[in-house]
Amino acid sequence: MTSDTNPSKNSGSAAGGKKRGKNAKGGTGKADNKTVSFSANPDPPAQAPVKPFSRKKSATHAEREKECGNRHFKEKKYRQAVCSYSQAVVRAPQPGDPDAGDLLSVGYANRSAALLHMGEFRLCLQDIEAALGAGYPTRLRYKLLDRRATCQLKLVLQQQEEELPALESRSDHFLSASSAVDVTYSPGEGRFAVAARDVKPGDLLVVEKPHASVLMAEKTGTHCIHCLKRVLAAFPCRECSGVMFCSPACAAAAEPYHRWECSIQDVLQASGMSPLCHLALRIITKHGLEFFQKLRPELERARAPGDRPSTDSAGKQYDPDNYLAVHQLVTLSELRKPEDFFHRTLMAVLLLKHLRVAGFFGAVTEDDQADRALSSDELLVGSLLLHHLQLLQFNAHEVGEYVMMEPGQFKQSRSVYIGVAVYPTVSFFNHSCEGGVSRCFVGDTLAVHSVMPVAAGQPIFENYGPIYSHKAKPDRQHWLSSRYWFDCRCVACEENWPDYDQYDINTVLLRCTGCGAGIENDASGKDPVGDCPKCGKKNNAVELFRQLGGAQENYHSAMNMMHEGEPKKALRLFYRFIEQCQELVVRPNRDLSLCQEAARMCLAAQGSLHCIRQKKTNVA
Ligand SMILES: [Zn+2]
Ligand SMILES: [Zn+2]
Ligand SMILES: [Zn+2]
Ligand SMILES: [Zn+2]
Structure with missing residues (x-):
């Protein structure tokens, strides 16, 4: 267990x-x-x-942090100054407390000055309002009002921060799902999400604020x-x-x-x-x-x-x-x-x-x-x-924050676990070891995009943890049954799909244009025979390989775009490649899996993103 x-x-x-x-x-x-x-x-x-x-308020601690913030500010270390002022406002006694003094309002006001230097105009304005609301001394108020005017001007010029994508057409039945999603019931599977219409890669399926979430201690x-x-x-x-x-x-x-x-x-x-x-x-x-x-x-x-x-x-x-x-x-x-x-x-x-x-x-x-x-x-x-x-054993989701070394650097980037939450609508998605969607968190709000085509009426699958390409079937099955108490019957498990280690990169199984079955062939494309073993159709294997080659070229340039810090452009090409793979090859396909993985990374990075090393901010 x-x-x-x-x-x-x-x-x-x-x-x-x-x-x-x-x-x-x-x-x-x-x-x-x-x-x-x-x-x-x-x-x-x-x-x-x-x-x-619980940790109580402390004027002594708050005073010490404020002094520390002032020192950083003088040295133009604005980020550190903001950190210290934040500690000061968190520890400062609230107005009305005999120890309160001006600690809280001065903490906000000083922080607003540091934020202005960092170009964080929205946060700066928020702090000015907080300082005024917390009783900032009247004789000094003119300074804040001045700063507010400067800040409002600059805010107009600053672009908006990354926001959640919005659903284009909402489901009639599910407040946080798109009209592409429906939920059906079967005695063996319970209730589960299906495609209400044909779903394309990149379609936004759910944008859900959790019923409740908890931050990791x-x-x-x-x-x-x-x-x-x-x-x-x-x-x-x-x-x-x-x-x-x-x-x-x-x-x-x-x-x-x-x-x-x-x-x-x-x-x-x-x-x-x-x-x-x-x-x-x-x-x-x-x-x-x-x-x-x-x-x-x-x-x-x-x-x-x-x-x-x-x-x-x-x-x-x-x-x-x-x-x-x-x-x-x-x-x-x-x-x-x-x-x-x-x-x-x-x-x-x-x-x-x-x-x-x-x-x-x-x-x-x-x-x-x-x-x-x-x-x-x-x-x-x-x-x-x-x-x-x-119920949380089976229905809680990890909330992730996407972390990369520097803005746009996808190498070694990953999602870091910051909390747990319950998303009732996303809970309808069943598991498959292939997984058909991506998760992107803005704070604790979860946006789910499709990363594969799903025909109307077919189930839309999430992945609960083990992906076929990274974990062998016995390990996946053990993990799923000990944690979620079910035996996985997904296509990857039923057909014993190989993981990346077992892949022979040259075995691309072309898809018969007649019936969709796999045609054994060698990737050199020298053998033009594309007889389908199932329906007998004579496919033009050379032509199919030519189309696949063109698709792969686009896919490789999309990978380059992603690593050059252009994830949005890359995504459009990734979606196209996923669709082309659906027509040309039989799954599992190594490039298709890698492409879906890359698309998931690009989508996750559109949400809450933390860069360990910041690019220099424009100093105002
Ligand atoms: Zn509290
Ligand atoms: Zn499975
Ligand atoms: Zn918040
Ligand atoms: Zn066929």
Whole structure:
């Protein structure tokens, strides 16, 4: 079993995909209820007392960081200055606190000056507003107003930052999917995504904001805990110093859940639990207790597995923000071993105790530290935590940030794991070891593009981790069955496709223009015989090889474009090559696989991108 099946273990590979929905019906919550109340009574390790713990505000620390920022600023080290000022605003006591002074507003104001020098006009304006809002001293305000005017002028000239692609035509049923996507049901496969029309490589299929996402603990010093974007100029929580936000808007949006997590943030992280456990909790704190109290009757009504995935019986659109979209995801409770259930139940109890001391169920009493009986609200939330811990095993996605050494340098670039999230619509995509889509994250918002043609009515496949070209079939099958509990029957597994190590580069299997079957031939093209072994058609192999040669030339120049830092231009040629391969060769084909891999890299780099070495910014 992988560490993922044990929720108490912290693992760097806690998520990454999800299982095909064998049984789309979620648990009713009743069975989960019993388990929680059982294990709250004996004395398991989860019964150890939980105490709130979080990093408090500190005027001394804030003052020190501000001084440090001022030194960097004088030395024209603006990036370091911004870092120090960010620490200062995160640690500074809020206005109204007896220790507050001008620390917060001066921190913002000084940072805005450094940001102006860096050409970060949007962030600079944001800081000026924050400084004014935090009570910047009146006698100095003219400086800020001056800076604001300069900045507004320059902002007009600056181009917009990279934004999410928008869906051209939205599905009638799925709020975050394009009209090219539909979901169908079969008893063996559960519910899964299919092409509603012919899909071309490059088609944007889904743009989804997750129902909930959680940042990896080790990224809290560099990324926004709400949108998971990398933070240059941090905004603080009003209470703690343990988290940061990229903007006042994210700080406000996080308030409904962070108000409960604020006092337990550090203890959750220090416990070493996997981010999936935190995500199970976040789905609760995001909605609040009253929401679940009202939803109780609905949660107890079971849904028929053949139902169209809809959020309510009125047949409204499937909305990933609707809790029921998450609740009905597959849990496979019926297949779980007792030990697995026991582990998850202990974790649910531990999370429940965190919520109790955070005041989620009302004012905290002495009794809450002792082992008082669970209230009916606690029992409800505990059973939901257990339900979430099960469904997240199969339905959570890793969130990635694309990292390269320098802008445009794809060599050694890769996606780095920064958090976990649940995307209810993307959860409908089944796995294949070939994979037919790419993932691109802007913060925690996921854009899914197709990287292969899919005929109307055919399934659209994601890849949950192991790709046929990099991992041998037994390893893939083992990985998938231990983590997601299914035996892969994808075309690569069924036809025993070879991985890259086994490829004989000269065996290109041409496709019969009559029936699509493979024609054995040698790549030199000297042998013109292209008799189809299946339908008997006499294909002109020389002509087919000539066309393939032309396509390959374009593909190689696209590879060069990509490595010269022109991914957008390269993508257009990659898509064309993928389409040509579909007509000319039988899969697997080495160039086709490499081309799809390159297209995935170009697409991923269009999202949140971190370059380790920055190009010099225009100094304003
Ligand atoms: Zn943010
Ligand atoms: Zn906080
Ligand atoms: Zn497979
Ligand atoms: Zn044929």
